[in-house]
Amino acid sequence: MRTNKLNLRREIKNLNKAIAMKCLDCVCCQAKEVLRCQITGCPLWNLRPKRLKGLYTIIRELKKKNPGYYQAES
Numbered sequence: 001m002r003t004n005k006l007n008l009r010r011e012i013k014n015l016n017k018a019i020a021m022k023c024l025d026c027v028c029c030q031a032k033e034v035l036r037c038q039i040t041g042c043p044l045w046n047l048r049p050k051r052l053k054g055l056y057t058i059i060r061e062l063k064k065k066n067p068g069y070y071q072a073e074s
């Protein structure tokens with residue numbers, strides 16, 4: 001039972017991270033733009049991150065995985 005709860009929590013965390021990564025990719029890694037997104041027709045709109053906490057860590061991870069893909073912030 002406990003193992004199932006832990007697995008479920010891990011799955012939810014992974015799904016939230018995947019959604020955050022997609023949203024960050026969508027806005028070229030500008031974290032604040034994810035919060036300001038007004039594309040209500042997007043299937044991820046209700047699920048997108050609602051606060052900045054953790055987004056900069058994910059941005060670093062995305063840039064590390066895809067060097068040169070995202071432009072440096074000015």
Ligand code: SF4
Binds near residue numbers: 023024026043046048
């Ligand atoms: S919710 Fe907004 S930021 Fe996220 S993928 Fe959709 S359009 Fe892009």
